Amino acid sequence: SSGIHNLEPLETTISDMERFKDSAKFELNCPNCSHLFPFGGIIASNFYKMCYNGVQCKNCDHVFNMIQFTSQLESVIRSHISLYYAGWLYCDDSTCRNVTRQISVFGKRCLNDGCTGVMQFKYTDKQLYNQLLYFNSLFDMEKNKKQLLKPLYYEGDIDYPSEQLAESAILALTEQNRKLFEISQGVIDKYLDNCGRRYVDMGAIFDFMMN
Amino acid sequence: DPEKYKFRTMRQKLIECSDVLDEQIELFTKFAKEHLNIPDTEFGDPTIQSQADVYAIGRIVPDSPQYDGFLNTESLAFETSRLNGIGRRIRLNLEQVEEVSLFCGQIALLKGKNANGDYFLVDKILDIPYPDFPLSSSDELSEYSDLLNKKSSKVIVTSGPYIPENNFDLSYLTKFVEKINIDIRPHILIMAGPFIDTTNSMVMSGNLPHFDNLKIQPTTLNELFVKLISPILKKINPSIQVILTPSTRDVMSTHASYPQESFDRKALQLPKNFKCFTNPSTFQLNETYFGNSNLDIFKDMKEVTKGGKTTMSNRFDRVAEHVLQQRRYYPQFPGSIKKMTIAKPKSEDSRSADSKIYKHISGADLEVAYLGLTEFVSNISPDIIIIPSELLPFARVVKNVIMINPGKFVKPNGANGTYAQISIKSPDVKDGSLTEIPGEESLYLHNVWKRSRVDVVTN
Numbered sequence: 297s298s299g300i301h302n303l304e305p306l307e308t309t310i311s312d313m314e315r316f317k318d319s320a321k322f323e324l325n326c327p328n329c330s331h332l333f334p335f336g337g338i339i340a341s342n343f344y345k346m347c348y349n350g351v352q353c354k355n356c357d358h359v360f361n362m363i364q365f366t367s368q369l370e371s372v373i374r375s376h377i378s379l380y381y382a383g384w385l386y387c388d389d390s391t392c393r394n395v396t397r398q399i400s401v402f403g404k405r406c407l408n409d410g411c412t413g414v415m416q417f418k419y420t421d422k423q424l425y426n427q428l429l430y431f432n433s434l435f436d437m438e439k440n441k442k443q444l445l446k447p448l449y450y451e452g453d454i455d456y457p458s459e460q461l462a463e464s465a466i467l468a469l470t471e472q473n474r475k476l477f478e479i480s481q482g483v484i485d486k487y488l489d490n491c492g493r494r495y496v497d498m499g500a501i502f503d504f505m506m507n
Numbered sequence: 508d509p510e511k512y513k514f515r516t517m518r519q520k521l522i523e524c525s526d527v528l529d530e531q532i533e534l535f536t537k538f539a540k541e542h543l544n545i546p547d548t549e550f551g552d553p554t555i556q557s558q559a560d561v562y563a564i565g566r567i568v569p570d571s572p573q574y575d576g577f578l579n580t581e582s583l584a585f586e587t588s589r590l591n592g593i594g595r596r597i598r599l600n601l602e603q604v605e606e607v608s609l610f611c612g613q614i615a616l617l618k619g620k621n622a623n624g625d626y627f628l629v630d631k632i633l634d635i636p637y638p639d640f641p642l643s644s645s646d647e648l649s650e651y652s653d654l655l656n657k658k659s660s661k662v663i664v665t666s667g668p669y670i671p672e673n674n675f676d677l678s679y680l681t682k683f684v685e686k687i688n689i690d691i692r693p694h695i696l697i698m699a700g701p702f703i704d705t706t707n708s709m710v711m712s713g714n715l716p717h718f719d720n721l722k723i724q725p726t727t728l729n730e731l732f733v734k735l736i737s738p739i740l741k742k743i744n745p746s747i748q749v750i751l752t753p754s755t756r757d758v759m760s761t762h763a764s765y766p767q768e769s770f771d772r773k774a775l776q777l778p779k780n781f782k783c784f785t786n787p788s789t790f791q792l793n794e795t796y797f798g799n800s801n802l803d804i805f806k807d808m809k810e811v812t813k814g815g816k817t818t819m820s821n822r823f824d825r826v827a828e829h830v831l832q833q834r835r836y837y838p839q840f841p842g843s844i845k846k847m848t849i850a851k852p853k854s855e856d857s858r859s860a861d862s863k864i865y866k867h868i869s870g871a872d873l874e875v876a877y878l879g880l881t882e883f884v885s886n887i888s889p890d891i892i893i894i895p896s897e898l899l900p901f902a903r904v905v906k907n908v909i910m911i912n913p914g915k916f917v918k919p920n921g922a923n924g925t926y927a928q929i930s931i932k933s934p935d936v937k938d939g940s941l942t943e944i945p946g947e948e949s950l951y952l953h954n955v956w957k958r959s960r961v962d963v964v965t966n
């Protein structure tokens with residue numbers, strides 16, 4: 297393998313902000329009032345707050361049952377996997393921009409006449425793997441406590457939360473929601489365990505140590 | 508071999524996908540040369556200009572990689588293998604063919620001419636021979652017949668969803684299990700998923716109710732299956748063999764692509780009379796070979812048709828014939844996708860004014876590199892093929908194969924659905940229902956289609 301490939305394990309040291317920059321947010325639907333809002337862990341949000349027994353919708357005060365939360369997490373994961381398997385490809389030649397689900401018998405060949413660009417998956421296995429790791433990070437107790445999560449909002453955003461959470465509140469809420477977090481991570485692990493990419497990463501780490 | 512389905516998912520390599528797509532063409536080339544008496548010299552590369560007629564094998568594809576989903580006889584092209592035409596594609600001219608039924612992904616054998624380099628003028632679309640049928644010896648047949656005391660074997664087939672879109676009413680399933688145990692008493696019950704569908708609207712929106720009959724509420728969809736579905740299924744009489752086949756939308760499967768690994772029986776907490784099979788799978792009940800594929804080719808196949816005979820014929824029959832000729836349970840490529848328009852984009856992030864934003868919902872989820880596992884085992888046609896579909900339930904005999912769509916067990920609105928009941932008369936070499944194939948040892952065609960009765964029954 298090439299030298300660049302051997303650098304892959306170093307990815308584990310990059311920040312979540314960098315690693316998950318392309319990851320999609322986890323959007324929740326309130327089963328009571330049908331409001332849609334992104335969930336970003338134990339953070340300040342104008343749309344939800346964490347209480348001692350789970351996620352509470354700020355619009356209607358409904359507290360999500362455990363399964364009202366995990367079923368959405370699981371179906372979102374499945375729609376990401378299905379989008380991955382839709383197999384969209386794009387041509388890397390900027391003058392061509394062919395986007396298709398057709399695959400030539402020479403996989404990387406662009407099917408537009410005369411184009412010498414290289415076809416690649418639009419949704420790569422690496423992106424899908426990172427997406428699963430992003431979901432996983434939302435329920436990581438340490439990352440929540442230390443506020444190392446990828447932020448949902450930046451100052452100046454229209455939805456930038458008006459109030460911030462106190463550090464003591466974050467620590468307490470993380471502990472109080474331990475069960476929800478563990479069960480949610482269990483749902484994600486179900487898919488991470490079947491994810492070929494995870495084993496590539498491990499293989500690469502061993503390669504790196506052997507070299 | 509079910510072990511082969513246990514590959515890790517979410518790791519597709521483009522080159523492995525294209526290897527398989529190329530092999531499909533090569534396989535049929537080899538096969539056509541063996542079975543049709545066409546000399547090697549008459550096969551040619553349809554993408555090069557030539558004054559002579561040639562036979563060519565390739566894949567039916569759209570003539571533009573960006574096609575919009577609506578194809579007609581003027582918008583098809585033909586893809587060659589790496590070996591035969593360095594993977595080039597050539598537009599098809601079908602003006603001279605009267606009867607046409609083609610679809611994307613189909614491996615076709617065409618005869619025609621490329622006179623000017625621009626297109627291949629098709630003169631004839633040749634039928635690819637149908638696969639052979641399984642055979643049994645008279646000893647085997649009498650053994651099978653004795654096993655059932657010369658009585659008919661009874662098989663019931665159901666297909667999900669088992670839960671409506673708007674509530675968790677499981678009364679149909681409960682009543683069905685009673686009926687199975689008391690009235691029907693089949694030898695085999697085949698149940699195809701989805702049992703709990705990840706695209707069910709209650710599941711997607713988190714609109715799950717409080718389950719009053721449960722002391723401890725389920726915390727995940729897996730628990731929902733174990734606490735709600737398993738207890739009902741466990742009541743099936745242990746003398747009835749139950750076969751479960753997953754759907755790629757099943758919550759209880761972590762393998763969300765087709766071909767698909769079987770469920771884990773222990774995770775479902777089901778007893779030993781339950782067998783979990785892969786999707787697709789081939790299995791034998793006495794002499795009868797079953798093919799079972801849980802991916803909706805009857806709905807998904809987008810045919811381009813032309814000609815009176817073709818358009819007047821039954822569409823289910825045509826799709827079934829394609830499946831048999833292609834020797835794969837889901838021959839369409841690319842597989843279908845289901846998406847939902849969620850918004851028109853803000854002008855700043857749209858390239859063209861009328862582009863829309865789609866949300867991907869689900870799809871055929873083909874694991875292209877493993878499509879070999881979706882081919883008929885040993886190139887033999889099953890006697891009975893079960894392919895659940897969202898379309899109307901049916902049972903039809905096509906080219907001496909019984910094709911069954913049991914229909915949905917419950918309708919999305921909660922109304923009662925259907926299941927299929929198959930009764931196969933015990934094989935008897937003396938009653939003339941089996942066809943003898945003479946040889947060193949006489950073997951018999953099963954002619955299951957002549958000895959069976961299939962009823963689509965309303966729940």
Ligand SMILES: [Zn+2]
Nearest residue numbers: 326329353356
């Ligand atoms: Zn609400």
Ligand SMILES: [Zn+2]
Nearest residue numbers: 387392406411
């Ligand atoms: Zn290109």
